[in-house]
Amino acid sequence: MTLSSEEIRTELKRAGMRPTAQRLTICQYVLNQANHPSVEDIKAWVDDKFPGISLATVYNTVHALETAGLVQAIRFDHSDKVIYDSNTEPHFHFLDEDSGTLLDIQPEQVQINLNLPEDVLVNDISILIRGKRQ
Amino acid sequence: MTLSSEEIRTELKRAGMRPTAQRLTICQYVLNQANHPSVEDIKAWVDDKFPGISLATVYNTVHALETAGLVQAIRFDHSDKVIYDSNTEPHFHFLDEDSGTLLDIQPEQVQINLNLPEDVLVNDISILIRGKRQ
DNA sequence: TTTCTATTTAGAATCATTCTAAAATACGCC
């Protein structure tokens, strides 16, 4: 899903966030172009379009986006950095161990059957599949 | 699985690690008693039995255990700390969101069917189920 | 023992992230 500049503005306002130039630029990357970026990735990309943006602003913005439900912070074993996922629909992940790329796996691609004690109420299932392409 | 002091010695030697007093104490906790401890947890427990042990030694030891394949480092969204898992058999995890406890889920309790492109070779699947007990 | 190498250690260094407080900016209101 790609959002126009105007749609990003609208999303930010809906979330009670002022659509500042910094935020619009960050969102252009995080919500549209990036694939599971870290803060470092975001900063590097945004630096080009918005020289002088501060690292604190990137952190502030991803936190605000997280609170607004526009992105989700995730953390995997293979990296010590938080990455941000703009896909807010339920889905899983595939890590290509050769390239380090993280791809989305649609729920339809995964059938799970849990056999848990009756008193367990499941709120969320997260799955990371690691592998290679032959 | 609980290992005797002697068995821990043997395991360490087999891994090419000298069974020092510090390592034996750390293993007693990490391999036997602890449940997915963080380095902080380990340090706190070991401090009692081995006053003056250095934090660096705890880090050194868990890294050596990891290299030896005796533990696995894991990282979850809900914490920024690495935790160590002494269960080296394939298994999954359940996070009790009320207590913060992390429990093992046996592979038998989970049936998965993946529908992935043919050229994908799966090496590992990690699953975290979050929920509550009613 | 002696010697050699692995291990431990305190403390400094690093890296990601958060905090702080001041300056800049957006936006509603006149």
Place this chain on the structure above:
DNA sequence: GGCGTATTTTAGAATGATTCTAAATAGAAA
């Protein structure tokens, strides 16, 4: 358009987990 106020941005300091460094110590083999 200009004003006032709450929000946002910012540089830099602070924090917290982890790694590094270099010197002291302790296993193990001869």
